[in-house]
Amino acid sequence: MARFHPLTVTDVRxxxxxxxxxxxxxxxxxxxDFTQGQYLTFRREFDGTELRRSYSICAARSxxxxxxxxxxxxxxxxxxxxxxxxxxxDTLEAMEPMGSFFTPLDPTQARNYLGFAGGSGITPVLSILxxxxxxxxxxxxxxxxANRGVNTIxxxxxxxDLKNEYMGRLTVIHVLESDAQDIDLFTGRVxxxxxxxxxxxxxxxxxxxTAFICGPEPMMLGIAAALREHxxxxxxxxxxxxxxxxxxxxxxxxTATGDTGSAKTTEASVTLDxxxxxxxxxxxxxxxxxxxxxxxxxxxxxxxxxxxTCRCKVLEGEVEMVANHALEDYEVQRGxxxxxxxxxxxxxxxxxxDQ
Amino acid sequence: MAEDMSIESYLSQGGKLSNPTNVPPRYRAELMKxxxxxxxxxxxxxxxxxxxxxxxxxxxxxxxxxxxxxxxxDNADAVLRLLxxxxxxxxxxxxxxxxxxxxxxxxEIGSRRxxxxxxxxxxxxxxxxxxxxxxxxxCMGLAVGQQLGELQQVSYQPLADxxxxxxxxxxxxxxxxxxxxxxxxxxxxxxxxKASVAYWRPRVEPMFGDVPQERFEQLRxxxxxxxxxxxxxxxxxxxxxKSLDRLDLTA
Numbered sequence: 001m002a003r004f005h006p007l008t009v010t011d012v013r014x015x016x017x018x019x020x021x022x023x024x025x026x027x028x029x030x031x032x033d034f035t036q037g038q039y040l041t042f043r044r045e046f047d048g049t050e051l052r053r054s055y056s057i058c059a060a061r062s063x064x065x066x067x068x069x070x071x072x073x074x075x076x077x078x079x080x081x082x083x084x085x086x087x088x089x090d091t092l093e094a095m096e097p098m099g100s101f102f103t104p105l106d107p108t109q110a111r112n113y114l115g116f117a118g119g120s121g122i123t124p125v126l127s128i129l130x131x132x133x134x135x136x137x138x139x140x141x142x143x144x145x146a147n148r149g150v151n152t153i154x155x156x157x158x159x160x161d162l163k164n165e166y167m168g169r170l171t172v173i174h175v176l177e178s179d180a181q182d183i184d185l186f187t188g189r190v191x192x193x194x195x196x197x198x199x200x201x202x203x204x205x206x207x208x209x210t211a212f213i214c215g216p217e218p219m220m221l222g223i224a225a226a227l228r229e230h231x232x233x234x235x236x237x238x239x240x241x242x243x244x245x246x247x248x249x250x251x252x253x254x255t256a257t258g259d260t261g262s263a264k265t266t267e268a269s270v271t272l273d274x275x276x277x278x279x280x281x282x283x284x285x286x287x288x289x290x291x292x293x294x295x296x297x298x299x300x301x302x303x304x305x306x307x308x309t310c311r312c313k314v315l316e317g318e319v320e321m322v323a324n325h326a327l328e329d330y331e332v333q334r335g336x337x338x339x340x341x342x343x344x345x346x347x348x349x350x351x352x353x354d355q
Numbered sequence: 356m357a358e359d360m361s362i363e364s365y366l367s368q369g370g371k372l373s374n375p376t377n378v379p380p381r382y383r384a385e386l387m388k389x390x391x392x393x394x395x396x397x398x399x400x401x402x403x404x405x406x407x408x409x410x411x412x413x414x415x416x417x418x419x420x421x422x423x424x425x426x427x428x429d430n431a432d433a434v435l436r437l438l439x440x441x442x443x444x445x446x447x448x449x450x451x452x453x454x455x456x457x458x459x460x461x462x463e464i465g466s467r468r469x470x471x472x473x474x475x476x477x478x479x480x481x482x483x484x485x486x487x488x489x490x491x492x493x494c495m496g497l498a499v500g501q502q503l504g505e506l507q508q509v510s511y512q513p514l515a516d517x518x519x520x521x522x523x524x525x526x527x528x529x530x531x532x533x534x535x536x537x538x539x540x541x542x543x544x545x546x547x548x549k550a551s552v553a554y555w556r557p558r559v560e561p562m563f564g565d566v567p568q569e570r571f572e573q574l575r576x577x578x579x580x581x582x583x584x585x586x587x588x589x590x591x592x593x594x595x596x597k598s599l600d601r602l603d604l605t606a
Contacts, residue, residue, distance in 0.1 A: 041376065054376045098440050099374055100513045217365040224369070235519055239371040239512055303441075 004043055004093040005030030007066070012086050015154050019071040019120060020083050021058065026066070027091060034097035036061050036105075036131035037124045037212070037240065040068055041095045046077045053078040056123035056214075056240070057097065058155070060130035069154060071120035101240040102128060103210050110138035111209040116190065116223050118146045118215025122154050124240050125214050133166045142171040142203055146190040146219065149179040173202065190219055195226030205230040214240040266317075266344035271352040272296055281344065287312070287319060287351055288339035298339060298353060305341040312339045316350035319343060367576045371512045375441045378511070382577050386511050387441060389579065390434050392475065393506070393518075394448075397431035399474040400495070402454035403481075407488040416485070416538075419531045423492070426528070430521045437513050457481035465561055477558045483551075486544050489535040490551035494559045496529035497594045501587040502562070510578025536602050549604055556595070563588030 011023035024040075026032045039056040053076075059067040072083040086092075101124050113132060117125040122145060129141050147153045153174065163170050175186050175194065185197055199205040211227050213220050220239055227237050269278045270291045281290035288310050291298040299310060305323040314335045319342040324332070339351065362372075362379050372378055378386065405424045411417035431449075439445040458464065458479045465476065477495060482488040503525060506518040536548060563584040566574075574580040599605050 039374065052376065054374060100516055101373060217360040217362075217370055221365065221368050221370055224371075234508070234515065240373045241365075241371070241377050 003030070004095055005032075007032075007092045007094050009086060009088050009090045009092060011088055015069065016152055016156075018083060019069060019154050020086070021067055021069050022082065022086065022092075024066045024068070024092065024094075030094075030096050032066055032097060034061065034066070035102050036127045037101035037238075038097040038099040038127075039101075039124065039240075040066075040097055042078070043093050044078060044081070046081070051078050056099075056101075056127065058123040058126045060127055060134060062131065062134055069120060069123035069126075071154070099124075099240070101212065101214070101238055103238065105132060105135045107136055109136055111136065111140075112207045113139065113141045114203065114205075114208045114211040115141060115143045116146070116211070116213045116215065116219075117143065118190065118219045119148075119152065120154060121214035121216075121240070123214075125212055126155055126158070128212055129170070130162065133162070133169055140169045140171070141166075142173070144173045144175060144190060144198065144203075146175045146177070146215065148177045150176065173198070190215075191222035192226040192229070193222075195223055196229075199226070199230055205232075208232065208236075210236050210238065212238045212240070217241065263347045266346065267348045268344065269316075269348075269350040270294075270296055270298070270312075271350075271354055272298060274354065283344050285343070286340055287337075287342045287344065287349070291339065303340045305338045310339040311336055312351045312353045313337075313355040314342075314349065314351050317344065317346040317348050319349060319351075320345050363576070366510050366578045369510075369578065371510050371515075371578070373512050382579070383441065385574060385577065385579055386509075386514070387438065389506070389509070390438050390514060394431045394435045394438065395454075395474040396478055396499070397427045397434075398449065398454045399478040401425075401427035401431065403457070403478065404488065404492070406455065407482055407485060410485040410488065412485060416535060419535060420488070423528050423531065426524050430524060433517045433521055434514065437517060440513075464558075475562055477555075477562060480558055486539055486547045487551045487554070489532055489539065490548050491555050493529060493532035493536060493598060494552065494555040494595060496525065496532055497598065498559045498562050498591050499525055500529060500594075501591045505581060505587065508578075508581050533598055533602065536604075540602055540604070545604060548602075552599065552604070559591075560588065563591065 006027040007024040008027045009022060010025050011021075013021045013023075015021050034057050037056070039054045041052055041054045043050055043052045045051075055068040055070050057067065058069045059065045070079050070082040073079045113128075115125045115129060125143065129143060132139060133141055143159070145153070145159075150156075159172050163172055173186065174181070175188065175190050177187075177189055179187070181187050185194075185201065188194060205227075211223075211232060213223050215223075220241065224237055224239070264283055265280050266283055267278065268281045268287065268290060269276055270287070271277075272291075277294060277296055279290070279294045281287075281294075285293075288298055288303070298312075303310070305321075311331075314337055319337055321332075321337045321342045323341045324338055337351075339353075362377065362382075366372070366382070372382075375383070401424045404420055404427070408417050408420040408424065411420050435445050435448060438448065454474075458481070460481050460483060462480070464479055482491055500522075503518055503522045507515050507522060509515050509518075539548060566580075566584055571580060571583065596605070
């Protein structure tokens with residue numbers, strides 16, 4: 001099961017006006033040995049609501065450093081907090097690195113990689129680019145980096161330094177939406193048409209082994225279409241959709257229908273392995289989560305309503321099961337529910353995991 | 356760059372998702388169901404085959420059976436790990452179901468799943484000795500191949516990637532089945548094989564049962580499905596016929 005571990009913030013550095021690079025150090029356990037292109041999922045409570053946010057690691061594997069880039073999103077509670085209030089010495093909670101936005105590296109190979117990044121989509125691509133150039137001394141990397149203007153380019157100086165360090169192996173093409181550049185091709189949006197033009201004049205697409213794309217949805221679609229059109233297959237195109245357009249994982253709002261009990265909480269009684277426990281729970285919490293929170297070792301596996309491991313029987317009161325892909329109709333009629341999908345409706349609910 | 360586009364619209368245009376955090380709830384449920392089905396089927400398939408290793412008539416056959424058990428378990432692990440990224444308790448998951456349990460051979464199961472796990476319904480039928488096991492492996496392996504073709508195209512990229520790694524291994528299992536059957540044919544077991552095919556074919560077929568059109572369209576819009584079950588079933592039947600033809604078992 002995914003667990004959160006504390007990480008100590010060792011450094012917070014501004015890279016552009018509204019983005020910070022946060023350095024972290026594991027404080028108590030967890031395997032934070034990451035692969036290039038992976039991300040960390042953080043959690044934090046804002047006004048009593050837990051928010052989870054994922055940010056890509058921007059450090060190279062061999063940097064010996066855990067670093068994420070966090071760009072401030074309008075109205076984004078977590079990113080605003082990270083940009084304005086986060087200080088060295090603070091503690092953040094994160095799950096171990098996850099994600100599969102990478103391909104295995106092999107120092108004996110001479111491969112040609114192509115990366116596309118839009119805005120803060122640069123973070124995982126930067127990690128991939130640095131790790132790859134260091135680990136595969138004969139490989140090349142071409143980065144097409146889309147930004148609104150010069151002053152929104154994250155890691156601009158670092159990329160310049162890398163170009164010097166890996167002269168002849170790293171090519172960076174900045175495409176700016178609103179700032180005019182010497183070459184017309186490098187102005188505008190990176191879409192299928194722009195890619196086709198780049199492939200005609202600047203990038204020999206026939207030599208590319210793997211392409212990485214990280215950016216907003218329309219950009220990814222356009223680039224992927226152009227890559228497929230130019231002969232790359234799905235296995236050669238790696239995507240990472242970053243979280244800009246993501247709605248927060250907010251708690252489920254209690255639906256107010258005529259039949260619901262008046263209270264916001266429910267008196268719950270849960271029977272497991274022969275013993276019954278009672279507690280007060282919120283109506284916007286699932287029966288399973290409330291049981292787990294009250295130290296009841298309730299069974300579950302998928303938590304998505306698909307595996308029925310969390311099945312229990314409602315003996316008293318009523319719950320609303322918001323998804324069910326596992327229970328047959330006759331089981332539901334007998335009062336069985338998936339506890340991971342069930343929210344209390346009445347002010348008192350009695351469930352039994354033993355039946 | 357921040358042009359707004361809904362995840363649904365992105366997916367319907369062929370967009371890929373890359374991690375659990377940007378997966379909408381309903382999509383998540385359907386995706387997890389697909390992953391759980393794969394994991395449970397591999398685990399149940401491996402468990403069923405583990406029981407017949409010792410029924411193998413020779414050392415080669417036993418090696419093949421043991422290899423299949425190992426690799427199917429390995430393949431389950433590859434996808435179970437992805438389920439873990441969605442919060443599933445993978446350790447508990449792998450041991451929470453009695454994977455070796457089967458129903459009586461003459462049960463009427465159809466396409467219903469068992470109460471406890473997501474294994475494909477056909478995997479609730481027991482194997483009946485070596486010939487039956489190898490025959491089932493061919494029928495089922497070809498059917499799984501059709502489904503893996505679908506899964507390689509799913510819009511959840513980590514799953515598509517995992518399946519791309521797994522697919523050649525599963526293809527090899529089908530080849531082992533056909534090679535095994537060829538040896539059994541040489542040993543004069545053709546009639547027993549034909550009887551097994553007659554048993555398994557209609558029991559594998561429900562895998563390609565009808566999905567309500569509305570639901571299929573929803574799954575297709577999400578990039579979770581591409582070809583209809585009808586197409587997949589027809590393709591499976593044709594492959595199985597070809598294979599039986601090569602083995603001289605059609606007459």
